[in-house]
Amino acid sequence: MERDLKKLVASMTLEEKAGMCSGADFWNTKSIERLEIPSVMMSDGPHGMRKQEGEADHLGLNESIEAVCFPAACATASSFDVDLIQRMGEILGEECQAEDLSMLLGPAVNIKRSPLCGRNFEYFSEDPYLAGKMAVAYINGVQSWDVGTSIKHFAVNNQEYKRMCVSSEVSERALHEIYLPAFEEAVKESQPKTVMCSYNKINGVFASENEELLTKILREEWGFEGYVVTDWGAINERVKGLKAGVDLEMPSTGDYNDKKIVEAVKNGELDEKVLDRAVERILKVIFSYVDHRHPEAVFDRDKDHEKSVEIETECAVLLENNGVLPLKEEQKIVYIGEFAEKPRYQGGGSSHINSSKVVSALEAAQEKNRNVTYLKGFSSERDEIEAQEVEKAVQAAKEADIAVVFAGLPDAFESESYDRKDMKLPACQNHLIEEVTKVQPNLVVVLHNGSPVETPWAEQTAAILELYLGGQGVGEACDRLLYGQANPSGRLAETFPLRLEDNPSYLSFGGDGKTVDYTEGVYVGYRYYEAKKQPVRWAFGHGLSYTEFKYDNLTVSSEELNDENEIIVEVDVTNIGECAGKEVVQLYVTDKNGTVNRPVKELKGFTKLFLQPRETKKAQMKISARDLSFYSEEIKDWYAPAGTYELLVGHASDDIRVSCEIQFTTKKLLPFHVTGATTIGELLADFRTAAATMELLAPLQQNGENEEEVSEADQQMIQAILEGLPLKSLSIVGVTGEMIEGIIYKLNELC
Structure with missing residues (x-):
């Protein structure tokens, strides 16, 4: 259906246009009945729908409809499988069509600068290339059902501490090499319907008012065609944001900011063409959904649950294995740790799903009549050493052929809105694992966590399986992997350092609440560990298999x-x-x-x-x-x-x-302007001036040949001095000021 959006915008009143630039409520856009502009609904994502029909919120506190929780991005990125992620997106797109949701808020592609970021479970990777490829696949999948996506959080949102006001102080190079490429790849390759701007400032400017990012880079350089929506409550000054490139403010603020837009147009502060353009972008996305409904779409929760199991099976990472895995049917196995019975499979906050079904690893083993017994060992929610539980667990481990400890981070340890304080597992879990290692060499540890943890017991265990936050199918996937019905094929999308202090952002992460300095520059994750030759527990891309x-x-x-x-x-x-x-x-x-x-x-x-x-x-x-x-x-x-x-x-x-x-070979050259401060080394390093510089040095070298033979150490010293010698200082070897000026002039002609 062809629509003349410019004509439609022209038929709207100033007040109606201003109103279209903010939500009707928490999740819906405004409608204009007289012009047949409908309201459409959006939902939090990215690993499942959080459609709220009752009281709405943005922090996962209130109830949402029953839906399917797929593996979080910390897991899906570890699949290194773009086809798999696209299929997951297609499932989510169909679910949204069946539930009449026009937009799924995701994917989240912010870089994992530090393991402490509370929202790392929702982000793909420490590497921008991998994050970009995952984002493209996800967006293509969801939008194949004409449901929009909202790639987030644009940009440089890498911590939860003071996220609504802190300024991320980052170099231009690091911004473009590390923090923007995933967004760029997604925009150029898959055109998400919307981009969600973040709360924070970037180098002192709020993301919602950052014209450089929202207009010059996003739209003019990358060719973004959709609309920019704020993170919920991220607007600072509404008119300033509209000028910078923010189209839709969410959630509703009543008509408070709408009136500011109307007033700004009337008093000449805001060109009405800017408002018209924003409204047209919003309408384009609304009608891209409304005009392409799919009545055949079905939300089959049981079928999609099975898909979530299959996806998690591809995502889990086998970190260590001395041959104890896969488990054998005849072996006597003991499962220890409450996560075996109550798995942690998703993160806290806005992405929290009201899951339709959850099957634990213990239930999966029982359904298949495996030779498995279970002891609690420790709580999945509290960090308390229960001596009797530990004693019983250790005794059971001693009597078993193999012990499997299900460890991980409790819900309270990592969530949206706050960052972790350290990389440690709860002390009660480390204590139990260490006690079991004393009596059982065949110890397997299964991890449930959204970001790296320190594993001081790693060298004393027989195998470690990283499930991450694997969605509601995590228990069944775990069973398949432990018993060899599936072969682990995940690879780490982030580095596991030996300890928190090894992380490149350790000294600067969090900042002082007003600013946070990205002092590591481009040396994020494995880029840093490789350059520093810093030993790590498990490297980026690591993951084992049951084959070679x-x-x-x-x-x-x-x-x-x-x-x-x-x-x-x-x-x-x-x-x-x-x-x-x-x-x-x-x-x-x-x-x-x-x-x-x-x-x-x-x-x-x-x-x-x-x-x-x-x-x-x-x-x-x-x-x-x-x-x-x-x-x-x-x-x-x-x-x-x-x-x-x-x-x-x-x-x-x-x-x-x-x-x-x-x-x-390249035709592109960096500009090179020679001055008196330009060093001999710089001139020798550039092919345009290298030959002429060698000619310049020849008389100096000839003079050196007439003197007594110098040692190799002296030669190296002389070479170093020459390479660091600026042209203006050639006077110390007898070159006149007039000659130096002539040399500079001739060298600049070559550039």
């Missing part, structure tokens, strides 16, 4: 890359084990040109292969100039220096199996 994989025959379609072409990277992967499994093939790029301040390696490709025993398949990925580039603040654009780059392919960031080098 071999990498061979790395090839590239060309050994030369330029600004325009792409290179296809291929590698043979063989399952050399005895059971079928999936391997996540990861491609990293390394700059070999001595470029200052670049990470050791960066993820720039991945693919997931299913392989039968002894089967070989070819993994294929692509590399372009952008994948080699860093963001140059000097030219305010992406730049890769010409030269050599190494392509690293492997099982994890710390487990590279094969590599090769390629050559890159």
